[in-house]
Amino acid sequence: xxxxxxxxxxxxxxxxxxxxxxxxxxxxxxxxxxxxxxxxxxxxxxxxxxxxxxxxxxxxxxxxxxxxxxxxxxxxxxxxxxxxxxxxxxxxxxxxxxxxxxxxxxxxxxxxxxxxxxxxxxxxxxxxxxxxxxxxxxxxxxxxxxxxxxxxxxxxxxxxxxxxxxxxxxxxxxxxxxxxxxxxxxxxxxxxxxxxxxxxxxxxxxxxxxxxxxxxxxxxxxxxxxxxxxxxxxxxxxxxxxxxxxxxxxxxxxxxxxxxxxxxxxxxxxxxxxxxxxxxxxxxxxxxxxxxxxxxxxxxxxxxxxxxxxxxxxxxxxxxxxxxxxxxxxxxxxxxxxxxxxxxxxxxxxxxxxxxxxxxxxxxxxxxxxxxxxxxxxxxxxxxxxxxxxxxxxxxxxxxxxxxxxxxxxxxxxxxxxxxxxxxxxxxxxxxxxxxxxxxxxxxxxxxxxxxxxxxxxxxxxxxxxxxxxxxxxxxxxxxxxxxxxxxxxxxxxxxxxxxxxxxxxxxxxxxxxxxxxxxxxxxxxxxxxxxxxxxxxxxxxxxxxxxxxxxxxxxxxxxxxxxxxxxxxxxxxxxxxxxxxxxxxxxxxxxxxxxxxxxxxxxx
Amino acid sequence: xxxxxxxxxxxxxxxxxxxxxxxxxxxxxxxxxxxxxxxxxxxxxxxxxxxxxxxxxxxxxxxxxxxxxxxxxxxxxxxxxxxxxxxxxxxxxxxxxxxxxx
Amino acid sequence: xxxxxxxxxxxxxxxxxxxxxxxxxxxxxxxxxxxxxxxxxxxxxxxxxxxxxxxxxxxxxxxxxxxxxxxxxxxxxxxxxxxxxxxxxxxxxxxxxxxxxxxxxxxxxxxxxxxxxxxxxxxxxxxxxxxxxxxxxxxxxxxxxxxxxxxxxxxxxxxxxxxxx
Numbered sequence: 012x013x014x015x016x017x018x019x020x021x022x023x024x025x026x027x028x029x030x031x032x033x034x035x036x037x038x039x040x041x042x043x044x045x046x047x048x049x050x051x052x053x054x055x056x057x058x059x060x061x062x063x064x065x066x067x068x069x070x071x072x073x074x075x076x077x078x079x080x081x082x083x084x085x086x087x088x089x090x091x092x093x094x095x096x097x098x099x100x101x102x103x104x105x106x107x108x109x110x111x112x113x114x115x116x117x118x119x120x121x122x123x124x125x126x127x128x129x130x131x132x133x134x135x136x137x138x139x140x141x142x143x144x145x146x147x148x149x150x151x152x153x154x155x156x157x158x159x160x161x162x163x164x165x166x167x168x169x170x171x172x173x174x175x176x177x178x179x180x181x182x183x184x185x186x187x188x189x190x191x192x193x194x195x196x197x198x199x200x201x202x203x204x205x206x207x208x209x210x211x212x213x214x215x216x217x218x219x220x221x222x223x224x225x226x227x228x229x230x231x232x233x234x235x236x237x238x239x240x241x242x243x244x245x246x247x248x249x250x251x252x253x254x255x256x257x258x259x260x261x262x263x264x265x266x267x268x269x270x271x272x273x274x275x276x277x278x279x280x281x282x283x284x285x286x287x288x289x290x291x292x293x294x295x296x297x298x299x300x301x302x303x304x305x306x307x308x309x310x311x312x313x314x315x316x317x318x319x320x321x322x323x324x325x326x327x328x329x330x331x332x333x334x335x336x337x338x339x340x341x342x343x344x345x346x347x348x349x350x351x352x353x354x355x356x357x358x359x360x361x362x363x364x365x366x367x368x369x370x371x372x373x374x375x376x377x378x379x380x381x382x383x384x385x386x387x388x389x390x391x392x393x394x395x396x397x398x399x400x401x402x403x404x405x406x407x408x409x410x411x412x413x414x415x416x417x418x419x420x421x422x423x424x425x426x427x428x429x430x431x432x433x434x435x436x437x438x439x440x441x442x443x444x445x446x447x448x449x450x451x452x453x454x455x456x457x458x459x460x461x462x463x464x465x466x467x468x469x470x471x472x473x474x475x476x477x478x479x480x481x482x483x484x485x486x487x488x489x490x491x492x493x494x495x496x497x498x499x500x501x502x503x504x505x506x507x508x509x510x511x512x513x514x515x516x517x518x519x520x521x522x523x524x525x526x527x528x529x530x531x532x533x534x535x536x537x538x539x540x541x542x543x544x545x546x547x548x549x550x551x552x553x554x555x556x557x558x559x560x561x562x563x564x565x566x567x568x569x570x571x572x573x574x575x576x577x578x579x580x581x582x583x584x585x586x587x588x589x590x591x592x593x594x595x596x597x598x599x600x601x602x603x604x605x606x607x608x609x610x611x612x613x614x615x616x
Numbered sequence: 617x618x619x620x621x622x623x624x625x626x627x628x629x630x631x632x633x634x635x636x637x638x639x640x641x642x643x644x645x646x647x648x649x650x651x652x653x654x655x656x657x658x659x660x661x662x663x664x665x666x667x668x669x670x671x672x673x674x675x676x677x678x679x680x681x682x683x684x685x686x687x688x689x690x691x692x693x694x695x696x697x698x699x700x701x702x703x704x705x706x707x708x709x710x711x712x713x714x715x716x717x718x
Numbered sequence: 719x720x721x722x723x724x725x726x727x728x729x730x731x732x733x734x735x736x737x738x739x740x741x742x743x744x745x746x747x748x749x750x751x752x753x754x755x756x757x758x759x760x761x762x763x764x765x766x767x768x769x770x771x772x773x774x775x776x777x778x779x780x781x782x783x784x785x786x787x788x789x790x791x792x793x794x795x796x797x798x799x800x801x802x803x804x805x806x807x808x809x810x811x812x813x814x815x816x817x818x819x820x821x822x823x824x825x826x827x828x829x830x831x832x833x834x835x836x837x838x839x840x841x842x843x844x845x846x847x848x849x850x851x852x853x854x855x856x857x858x859x860x861x862x863x864x865x866x867x868x869x870x871x872x873x874x875x876x877x878x879x880x881x882x883x
Contacts, residue, residue: 589713590710590711591644591647591710592639592640592642592710592807592808599635599639599815617832617835619725621828622725623725623766624823625729625827626725626762627823628819628823629733629820629824630733630736630755631819631820631823632816632821633736633740633816633820634736634816635815635819636812636813636815636816639808639815639816640740640807640809640813641740641806642806642807643793643794644793645786645794646748648786649739649740649748649786650740652752652756653752653755656732656736656756659775663763663766663768663771664766669833669835671836672836674851675855675856677770677848678851678852678859680771681771681774681852681860681863682859682863684774684775684778685866688778688782689867691785693870693874695785695789695874696873696875696878699878700877700878711807
């Protein structure tokens with residue numbers, strides 16, 4: 012059953028190959044993700060046929076690494092591989108005229124490998140490692156155009172937000188592992204009592220951070236600074252889904268108290284992020300807010316005790332939102348911006364892309380019989396079955412209406428206006444990638460029921476909610492099309508546009524503390540630095556002193572000697588003429604003197 | 617005995633003439649000639665000493681050979697220096713050679 | 719007796735020509751005078767039964783003085799001595815030094831007791847004996863003289879060579 016490993020090894024090998032060869036990066040990345048797709052589908056087929064797979068890899072002592080293929084992980088793995096393959100196909104066209112292809116495709120391949128590892132991980136250690144790797148990949152890909160102003164900051168902000176939330180995951184996993192004595196996920200989930208309550212809340216924190224739930228939704232809009240394929244793959248379908256995936260996998264752990272928190276959080280996010288989406292003036296930021304909102308729906312489904320509905324919505328959302336992002340990427344290339352003011356009339360200009368965008372948008376809004384209708388319907392039905400239906404159902408319905416409103420608003424803004432034809436490079440690749448995902452957005456609705464059956468348990472459904480959901484969605488669409496956002500939101504609009512950054516935004520709660528800690532450590536570091544400098548200065552002073560004694564003392568002595576010798580030589584030169592005959596005479600005189608002395612001595616003695 | 621005395625006196629006078637020459641001449645070559653005469657006087661003395669005092673020891677003759685070598689070397693080096701000097705100044709007059717004063 | 723006469727005659731010739739070296743005003747003549755003086759010294763050697771050194775002295779000085787004459791002509795602008803210029807300096811003190819030197823040496827000659835005088839030397843063994851001396855007892859000195867000659871040759875050529883940049 013090596014094909015499970017293929018899903019991870021394919022993109023990993025592609026990454027290594029691109030790094031080594033440094034050319035034909037798009038083709039290699041596409042091959043890598045294609046291998047992953049084959050592996051994932053094969054796994055899914057085999058798992059559907061009843062096979063189970065678990066591999067134990069050597070890891071930390073007593074904590075081996077595990078890969079497992081259960082129906083849940085197989086479905087998630089397939090979702091990631093499918094979206095990854097289509098986005099990679101699209102990225103070939105998108106990146107055609109961009110620099111840094113090698114870097115881009117290396118990081119994308121790395122991300123796919125890390126994400127597959129995350130969903131297939133069978134123990135917390137491996138999951139945590141993959142969690143960190145996708146965070147890293149996200150950071151690098153948001154900052155892909157790091158030369159441009161503000162991009163680096165956006166990447167850092169997104170990284171800080173998710174990192175802060177990740178602390179919850181660390182502590183939660185620590186509690187679970189210390190209680191259960193093993194790192195295997197399925198075993199640790201059986202821990203009960205206070206430990207389960209604390210751990211589940213901490214895990215929820217991590218998931219809320221990764222899935223951009225209120226109040227940590229701000230970073231996702233910043234993340235839109237990255238290339239659009241990155242937004243489509245990481246920040247809608249997979250990386251953001253990691254939070255929901257974590258919750259789905261850890262669902263057995265959650266006691267009812269936590270579930271209520273999960274549901275409330277999801278419901279609030281669905282509404283708050285939805286309002287933000289209605290207010291936004293930028294296509295990609297609108298889609299990012301919508302993503303937060305849709306993950307709110309998934310948490311809502313989890314909160315009312317239906318992980319299957321959450322999974323169904325996750326799957327459908329992956330296809331729909333990725334399609335929307337891919338469409339927006341085409342618009343972005345055509346107009347050089349994603350601001351609505353620059354995108355007016357783009358719909359008439361690119362009818363095919365706009366058609367795909369519209370279909371995906373309607374699917375997201377929940378128009379039957381598209382995919383979003385079925386999944387959202389399942390979520391709404393689940394809320395009605397909950398004991399807290401009075402709380403959750405209105406939230407779900409309101410969120411659905413908001414979805415309709417912002418989808419219709421978007422379509423209207425894109426359609427109305429003048430068209431201005433400009434060619435877009437790489438349209439064939441982009442079209443191929445996008446049409447595949449749009450097709451999935453249309454037909455996936457009919458596959459959700461079998462998928463749910465595979466995972467275990469059917470999707471919740473009743474006639475009332477079907478009618479209600481569809482009606483709310485369509486009325487929301489109508490409202491969004493005919494009523495402008497300003498009059499719809501009124502005074503809330505200004506605040507919503509800024510992302511409801513209460514009290515200076517969540518900078519206050521996340522970035523500031525992080526930066527304060529950074530400052531403190533920097534001051535500490537500076538202190539050490541100063542200490543080192545002081546020691547260095549002292550050493551220099553000693554050296555200077557010794558140099559002075561050297562120059563004034565020893566050197567002075569030597570120079571004095573030299574000067575003395577020279578003076579002596581100058582004086583001695585005056586005594587002699589330099590003439591050979593005079594010297595000879597002197598020599599003779601000297602010889603005479605010596606001889607006389609010798610003779611006298613001989614005679615006397 | 618008389619022969620030895622005669623030879624030694626001849627050597628002494630040659631020495632005196634050579635000394636006068638080497639001290640009084642202004643030309644490098646002439647100075648060298650004076651030195652040659654001094655050495656000739658020395659050689660006469662050496663030969664006389666060998667012949668009349670120790671004819672059994674040939675070191676006396678050996679000494680003369682060495683003196684001849686010195687004469688030849690003095691000639692050679694002197695002319696080498698003279699040539700260099702002539703090239704440089706166009707003359708070998710020692711009155712003009714004050715370079716050694718520095 | 720005969721030997722004394724010959725030594726004295728050749729000695730007078732050597733001194734005479736030695737004086738002529740510094741009294742004539744012609745370069746060529748003074749070189750020739752030195753040649754004759756040295757030849758007379760060589761003849762004195764022969765008169766004192768020193769055949770090898772006598773012949774060597776005459777041959778060597780003949781060659782040496784000829785070379786000296788050539789250099790004289792080369793260096794002096796006035797080889798024939800026609801301008802009659804005086805080429806001496808510090809004449810008085812030199813004369814005093816020369817006369818005094820000679821007198822002192824003569825005085826020493828008469829003051830020293832010379833001891834017994836050796837008889838005649840067997841003439842047929844002389845060159846052989848000198849060869850044995852050179853190649854046995856005094857070989858180191860002889861070899862040193864050879865090396866010195868070589869060194870002087872190299873040094874002379876190095877000094878006399880035209881300077882190059």
